[in-house]
Amino acid sequence: MSRAIEFLFRRRGGKGWHWTDIVTWIWLIVGLFVMFGPAVWLTASSFKSPAALAEFPPTILPYVTQKVTVEGYDKPLDLYTVTLDDGSTATLAEIRRIGTVSQMIDPDKPAEIVKVNIAKRTPVRQMSFATENYTEPFIHFDFVRYLWNSVFVTVTATLITLVVNSMAAFALSKYEFRGRTFAMLLILATLMVPLSVIMVPLYSIVSALGLFNNLWGVILPTVATPTGVFILRQYMLTIPDELLDAARMDKASEWQIYWRIILPLTAPALAVLAIFSVVWRWNDFLWPLIVLSRKELYTLQVGLSIYSGELNVQWHFILAMTVVTMIPVVLVFLFLQRFITTGIAGTGLK
Amino acid sequence: MGHIKLTNITKSFGAIDVIHGINLEIADGELIVFVGPSGCGKSTLLRMIAGLEKPTGGELLIDGTLVNNMPASDRGLAMVFQSYALYPHMSVRQNLAFGLENSKMPKGEIDTRITEAARMLEIEHYLDRRPGQLSGGQRQRVAIGRAIVRRPVAFLLDEPLSNLDAELRGSTRAELAALHARLSATMIYVTHDQIEAMTLADRIVVLRAGRIEQVGTPMELYNTPANRFVAGFIGSPHMNFLEGTVEASSSAKAIATFTGGNRLELPVAGESIGNGARITLGVRPQHISIGSGTEGIPARITLVEALGSETIVHTDVSGQKILVVAPGQHNLIPGTDIRLSLSEAPLHLFNEKGLRLEHAV
Numbered sequence: 001m002s003r004a005i006e007f008l009f010r011r012r013g014g015k016g017w018h019w020t021d022i023v024t025w026i027w028l029i030v031g032l033f034v035m036f037g038p039a040v041w042l043t044a045s046s047f048k049s050p051a052a053l054a055e056f057p058p059t060i061l062p063y064v065t066q067k068v069t070v071e072g073y074d075k076p077l078d079l080y081t082v083t084l085d086d087g088s089t090a091t092l093a094e095i096r097r098i099g100t101v102s103q104m105i106d107p108d109k110p111a112e113i114v115k116v117n118i119a120k121r122t123p124v125r126q127m128s129f130a131t132e133n134y135t136e137p138f139i140h141f142d143f144v145r146y147l148w149n150s151v152f153v154t155v156t157a158t159l160i161t162l163v164v165n166s167m168a169a170f171a172l173s174k175y176e177f178r179g180r181t182f183a184m185l186l187i188l189a190t191l192m193v194p195l196s197v198i199m200v201p202l203y204s205i206v207s208a209l210g211l212f213n214n215l216w217g218v219i220l221p222t223v224a225t226p227t228g229v230f231i232l233r234q235y236m237l238t239i240p241d242e243l244l245d246a247a248r249m250d251k252a253s254e255w256q257i258y259w260r261i262i263l264p265l266t267a268p269a270l271a272v273l274a275i276f277s278v279v280w281r282w283n284d285f286l287w288p289l290i291v292l293s294r295k296e297l298y299t300l301q302v303g304l305s306i307y308s309g310e311l312n313v314q315w316h317f318i319l320a321m322t323v324v325t326m327i328p329v330v331l332v333f334l335f336l337q338r339f340i341t342t343g344i345a346g347t348g349l350k
Numbered sequence: 351m352g353h354i355k356l357t358n359i360t361k362s363f364g365a366i367d368v369i370h371g372i373n374l375e376i377a378d379g380e381l382i383v384f385v386g387p388s389g390c391g392k393s394t395l396l397r398m399i400a401g402l403e404k405p406t407g408g409e410l411l412i413d414g415t416l417v418n419n420m421p422a423s424d425r426g427l428a429m430v431f432q433s434y435a436l437y438p439h440m441s442v443r444q445n446l447a448f449g450l451e452n453s454k455m456p457k458g459e460i461d462t463r464i465t466e467a468a469r470m471l472e473i474e475h476y477l478d479r480r481p482g483q484l485s486g487g488q489r490q491r492v493a494i495g496r497a498i499v500r501r502p503v504a505f506l507l508d509e510p511l512s513n514l515d516a517e518l519r520g521s522t523r524a525e526l527a528a529l530h531a532r533l534s535a536t537m538i539y540v541t542h543d544q545i546e547a548m549t550l551a552d553r554i555v556v557l558r559a560g561r562i563e564q565v566g567t568p569m570e571l572y573n574t575p576a577n578r579f580v581a582g583f584i585g586s587p588h589m590n591f592l593e594g595t596v597e598a599s600s601s602a603k604a605i606a607t608f609t610g611g612n613r614l615e616l617p618v619a620g621e622s623i624g625n626g627a628r629i630t631l632g633v634r635p636q637h638i639s640i641g642s643g644t645e646g647i648p649a650r651i652t653l654v655e656a657l658g659s660e661t662i663v664h665t666d667v668s669g670q671k672i673l674v675v676a677p678g679q680h681n682l683i684p685g686t687d688i689r690l691s692l693s694e695a696p697l698h699l700f701n702e703k704g705l706r707l708e709h710a711v
Contacts, residue, residue: 240433242431242433243437245397245402245422245429245431246429246431246435246436246437247437247448248422249402249422249428250448250449250452250500251423251452252423253452265438
């Protein structure tokens, strides 16, 4: 711990502050807010009630106005700290508000009504986590089904991505054939074609194949990725050809060379691609939205859009479910991050 | 089993010809060494025999079968690579078993063979380790073990010792020789190290620029090199060469003038060289002795390397560097003038084209 602190507070200027130290600190602090701020805001807001979300100015933490049940009133009343005319303060409950005047009572003496200008009262607030934002979608919406659809799409698409892309990368890195460079360039060139350009033809293909309203229609068009082929190919180029020659002398077939030699040795790059693929497929929104029109086939991201209706956006549910959908991606990063750093460094890709 | 015949083998990479018509016959059980400077095509030749490269022309026969189009896996050969090429993600045992599993051998038989090879190579204790956890020498043994368990028709070894340190190289070289004696299998060994070639080979094939310069036993190559290249390549330190012109020749002798005006009487069949022909005289450093008095060629010492058992004397003979290896220890000082005597030296004569001139020594 002390070493970590020592590391964090290390300065170039030794005892004093070099100007680069100051720039570094400012840069990193700004970076921390820019990168981490939205995530913190999202998580904190997901526990807010709809009223607290609509509040202005917004708060980071979820606060609610404290309520009290008073005899003679059906509903719980909001508690306020009031500055009275004599300058003293008291905690009163609001019965109703008329214009700028609020009618309030002391919860201990419900009979006596006090009229207070609304400028002279501030709500008594306490932190409260609206966990129903999380529980309700599970109970009342088809969250579990959406989750299953998302998991199915993500896992299947990732597995197929790994197999298909590694096969392509194997051929492009370890076999000499006419047009190899051209094939590689062609694959890389598809990086420049955005989804929005090919959306319509892709849709007609998927539709013609009868994959409309089918999870496979979401999976199959996404499995071959130029990025994946590129990452794996660059990594496979570093595997010495002598290993393949040795395997050939060892009577291994080309398939065995791929499956038993190349794939295990490409594991770090495969891990990187797996992470990317999981994140891509999990966060995919537009394509599933196009292909899937039946509610029970929705993936999480499409399902989330249900909460934003035409007239009314249920932000509290959207925020809470967004947090839930973030969890798998965060977990993947937590457990596989060492592969990301070594893998990305190893592929020479940034 | 293990008879390999190469007839007029050629190989081109695109427009570049790397092998120009190799003819060679390797007998069963022979340890043959391909030696030559880097880029001479010796590894390419080995890879063609292995089946990893396809010859552009010619015929390659293993035990009488034409194998030009046979894939590497069916030729029954085993190869030891320069980098060992052990599968890094498999244990030593799996490395040894990989080739046997691929040929669908029963598990019991695989285990027997691995145990046997491991005992022979003293790697029993490392069988469950990964190659990354082994030292260079141990990896080398595993690489050889992977070849042995296959019981191949012939072993192909591509510079197997070049990644070892000098001491280990010496001991492994001896072990390889012992292994060859025990297995009595055909071995083709590629190296650029002529000491390995001399110590291991039954026969040496000296290659240069894709052509065979000479094939012969180590002593044939050492004693009667067919040309100037072989003469310079075999032997350490390499042979001294003196350029000269024939002045007078008779049926038994020729007088030639060499750099600096040194005249030497050479035993040669006179008819074969005419007066004025340019010849090269080759003398091994070990065969030159340091003369006394006014006999021999005058030379100046430039450097003395005393190795204890022998002394390597660098001398300057009228601007040309001549090495002398004198057995024992000598108290010689750089800068002093000495005389070099060739009177007892076997002389090698080469004509303008660098080909050996036969003569009576």
